[in-house]
Amino acid sequence: MNSGKKPNPPMKSGVNNFIILGSSGSGKGTQAEILGRKFNLKVVDGGDYLRKLIFSRAENSRRVSEKLNKGKLAPTDIIKEWIRRQIFSKPISRGLIFSGQPRMIGEAKLALKWFKQSGRGLPLAIFLKVSTQEVLKRLKKRYICSKCKEVYTLDKPPVRPCKICGGKIIKRSDDTPRLIKNRLEYFYKQVAKTLKFFKEKGILIEVNGEQSVGEVHKEIVRKIKFYKTKSQKPNTKTINQKV
C-alpha cells in the first residue's frame, strides 16, 4: 500500500518511542509494522520473541509454552528482561515500537523507568479498541503454524505449509468462541491497570480498531501529531536526548 514511499525521517523532537496494545485480533501487529515503516521505528514484538523462544527450546521455553498453551500470559520476569534488553541494547537515535508489551502494570512501570534512564524519554502508548464481537469475527479467519506459532489470516482453510518453517498450519484448538471470550476477559483484566497508569501519565491515545487497516493507521497518525503538538508547548519538559 505505502510500499513506493520513502519512510519519513525519524521524529526529531518529542516522542520517538511507542507502545501499541490491543487484544488478539485487534490488528496491533499490522499497525506496528506500518508505523515502523512510516517513522523508521524498530518494531519489537513480544509475541515474536516468545514464539522464537519456544521454538529454540532454550532453558525458559518450557515455562513459556506451558503458560501460553493455557491461554495465560508469559512469565513476567521473562517479559521484563526482554523489555529491558530492547530498550537498552538499541541505539536511542532509532525509536522503538513495542507491540503487545508491556501488558502488566509491573512491566509498564519498569518500562517507563527504563525508557527514561536510557535517554529515550517517555514513550507514547496506543490502545486499539475492538469489541468482543469483532474479535470473534476476525479470529474465525485465524490460523497458526503448529511448529513455530506464526499466525496467518486466511479466508479458507490452508493448503500450503508454513512459509517460515514448513510446519503444518492449523486452527488453534483454543480459538473457540467461549475460549476466545475467556481470553479477552483475562486480557482486559490484565491490561486495565496498565492503561489507567498510562492515561494518568498523559501518554495514552485510544484508537477505534474496528475500522479498516488504513483508517486505523490514519487515526493513529492524527492522534500522534495532536499529542506532539500538545506536548511541545514551551513550558513542558523537553526530552533530554543524549548524543
Ligand SMILES: [Zn+2]
Ligand atoms: Zn512455522
